[in-house]
Amino acid sequence: MSERNGMTGTLRQVGIDLQDAEENRGLVDAIKADNPELTIRHLPGLLKLQAAGRLVINRATVEQKLGREWDTGEFQLAIVSYAGNFSEWDDDQIIVSWEH
Amino acid sequence: MTQAAPQASTTKAKTRKLPLKERYALLTRDLDWEPSYVGREQLFPYTSYEGIKVHDWDGWQDPFRLTVDAYYKYQAEKDKRLYAVLDSFAQSQGHLSLSDASYLNAIKLFIQGVTPLEYAAHRHFAYLARYLEGPAPRFAALCQSVDELRHCQTQIHTISNYNKYYGGFHSWSKMHDRVWYLSVPKSLFDDAMSAGPFEFLISISFSFEYLLTNLLFVPFMSGASFNGDMPTMSFGFSAQSDESRHMTLGLEAIKFLLEQDEANVPIIQGWIDKWFWRAYRMSALVAGMMDYMLPKPVMSWKEAFELYFEDQMLGGLFPDLDFYGITPPRHVEDAIAEKDHLSHQVYKILHNFSFAAAFTTQTPSEEHSRWLAAQYPATYERLYKPVWDKHARAEAAGGRIFFQGLPQLCQVCQIPMAFTEPDDPGRISFRRSQYRGETFHTCSNGCQWVFEREPEKYVQAWLPVHQIYQGHCGGATVPEVLRWYGIQDGDNGEYKGSPDARSWAQWHAAAPAQGV
Numbered sequence A: 001m002s003e004r005n006g007m008t009g010t011l012r013q014v015g016i017d018l019q020d021a022e023e024n025r026g027l028v029d030a031i032k033a034d035n036p037e038l039t040i041r042h043l044p045g046l047l048k049l050q051a052a053g054r055l056v057i058n059r060a061t062v063e064q065k066l067g068r069e070w071d072t073g074e075f076q077l078a079i080v081s082y083a084g085n086f087s088e089w090d091d092d093q094i095i096v097s098w099e100h
Numbered sequence B: 001m002t003q004a005a006p007q008a009s010t011t012k013a014k015t016r017k018l019p020l021k022e023r024y025a026l027l028t029r030d031l032d033w034e035p036s037y038v039g040r041e042q043l044f045p046y047t048s049y050e051g052i053k054v055h056d057w058d059g060w061q062d063p064f065r066l067t068v069d070a071y072y073k074y075q076a077e078k079d080k081r082l083y084a085v086l087d088s089f090a091q092s093q094g095h096l097s098l099s100d101a102s103y104l105n106a107i108k109l110f111i112q113g114v115t116p117l118e119y120a121a122h123r124h125f126a127y128l129a130r131y132l133e134g135p136a137p138r139f140a141a142l143c144q145s146v147d148e149l150r151h152c153q154t155q156i157h158t159i160s161n162y163n164k165y166y167g168g169f170h171s172w173s174k175m176h177d178r179v180w181y182l183s184v185p186k187s188l189f190d191d192a193m194s195a196g197p198f199e200f201l202i203s204i205s206f207s208f209e210y211l212l213t214n215l216l217f218v219p220f221m222s223g224a225s226f227n228g229d230m231p232t233m234s235f236g237f238s239a240q241s242d243e244s245r246h247m248t249l250g251l252e253a254i255k256f257l258l259e260q261d262e263a264n265v266p267i268i269q270g271w272i273d274k275w276f277w278r279a280y281r282m283s284a285l286v287a288g289m290m291d292y293m294l295p296k297p298v299m300s301w302k303e304a305f306e307l308y309f310e311d312q313m314l315g316g317l318f319p320d321l322d323f324y325g326i327t328p329p330r331h332v333e334d335a336i337a338e339k340d341h342l343s344h345q346v347y348k349i350l351h352n353f354s355f356a357a358a359f360t361t362q363t364p365s366e367e368h369s370r371w372l373a374a375q376y377p378a379t380y381e382r383l384y385k386p387v388w389d390k391h392a393r394a395e396a397a398g399g400r401i402f403f404q405g406l407p408q409l410c411q412v413c414q415i416p417m418a419f420t421e422p423d424d425p426g427r428i429s430f431r432r433s434q435y436r437g438e439t440f441h442t443c444s445n446g447c448q449w450v451f452e453r454e455p456e457k458y459v460q461a462w463l464p465v466h467q468i469y470q471g472h473c474g475g476a477t478v479p480e481v482l483r484w485y486g487i488q489d490g491d492n493g494e495y496k497g498s499p500d501a502r503s504w505a506q507w508h509a510a511a512p513a514q515g516v
Helices: A022-034 A059-066 A072-078 B004-016 B020-027 B068-091 B101-113 B115-131 B135-163 B172-178 B180-193 B197-211 B218-226 B230-260 B264-293 B301-324 B332-337 B342-356 B366-375 B380-396 B445-453 B464-469 B478-485 B499-515
Strands: A013-019 A039-043 A046-052 A054-058 A079-083 A085-089 A093-097 B424-428 B431-435 B438-442
Touching: A013 A022, A013 A054, A013 A093, A013 B230, A013 B301, A022 A046, A022 A054, A022 A059, A022 A072, A046 A054, A046 B218, A054 A059, A072 A079, A072 A093, A072 B068, A072 B230, A079 B218, A079 B230, A079 B301, B068 B135, B068 B230, B101 B115, B101 B135, B101 B172, B101 B180, B101 B218, B101 B264, B101 B499, B115 B135, B115 B172, B115 B180, B115 B197, B135 B230, B172 B180, B172 B478, B180 B197, B180 B264, B180 B342, B180 B464, B197 B230, B197 B264, B197 B301, B218 B230, B218 B264, B218 B301, B230 B264, B230 B301, B264 B301, B264 B332, B264 B342, B264 B366, B264 B445, B301 B332, B301 B342, B332 B445, B342 B380, B342 B478, B366 B380, B431 B445, B438 B445
Parallel strands: none
Antiparallel strands: A013 A046, A013 A079, A039 A046, A054 A093, A085 A093, B431 B438
């Protein structure tokens, strides 16, 4: 995973913006648990999650936090925007990262 | 112990249905067929003339791996959530809890300027869903086409509630085709839709949806949330969840085309250079909205530009694209240089000409002015506050300054020629080009470059000011043109004392009286 500096000199962050809603709490908790370096910024109605280089969402962790089955497709209901590339999206995992 | 439970459910889920990757392959690529009684060139006649070479359409992968069953399931859920919010807001007279009626000027700009673009996108993605050669991009374009129609419909539905109580919402579709500031977004989309299918992907899916969508949409939605506009926030986030998929289509399109053939790289670089500047210039209207139209501002244009564009795109995306030989867009340094100026210069235009707009404007209050000064320490108090102070003095004496006459428009972005030089805020940026013996004017290095790249296209621009002078807009006087625009008395001009301001004061003055 390369972490070159961009034109502005900041670390290459990937990020996802989620709706700040009750039904997304478990998802956010799971992302926090699986991405220890995560930073979270609150904007009105919005949570901006950022991590350096890579951000992972594990279905197993989300299910554990929610206490119910969770399909990775349900992530589509929570996401507002993102920065990066969905380098993996299958039944168990979603990974956002820069590729090169 | 806590780790064991999810593991068990993993195996349970796996036995129930096919894995996502397999389902996706079966429901997209495996449903495609080879034509037998027409040739491929007849079936897909538009994918060769732009010079883009594609060797293997199966190299296209939708990272969302969206299938038609999942698509309708999730879209239905999104609509259900949205309509629950709309109903409760309407039933509870939610419009009375907005931060101020003047907030709705941002929403007027939205329905007049953006909602018709959703419809245009719906049409053009339907075309791509038919004419792109690969089954995976065709299906992604089909989903996006249906999404865009949903966005258009949900926006109309959401905002129609405000049309019952406030001015400026009644004729947005007609206005989009006719009114001067709305020719800015309309002409951008017309430019994209009259390009080939691959250029359209780079213009709308990549430059518009991936590079700049966060700057264009998220500020409207956070602004809505902060100013008590639950329905707009809800449709916005509902639309944005689709938008993430559209961003993915844009990113996948560019990577796919770059990987297919090295000869594609310079063509795509040219489109990125053009479309970054086109979409960025249009976002100037959003900059003015963010910094001046929200009674409770959320984030300055400058901060949003730094966060969403400089950090995420220049810092994140472009180093990734460097792998393919793609460089950051031409003229990006001009955009960075004017981030301290853009919103002020745009709102000055809107403030000067709002007698001919379907929204109202006002001189920033002292409190708002303090916020602007804090956001723009390098420029606001020195360059822009003196202008507002002058307006405030005129208004204190019972006046209101509007610009008399019609402005010259940029031949490319169609915004009045009021931007300044990137290195000199005291001088209007004014570029001239010659084509077929005529002179054409543009507002910036970026717009001039776009013009000179395809002059035969931009000389055909429908420039609202020229059209008025040519007698195509209902007449030669302001009232005649406004009638032709569909602007009714009170939609336009100064906010203070407007019908919206008076109704707002009346509704809120009446409330405590009921309690007595």
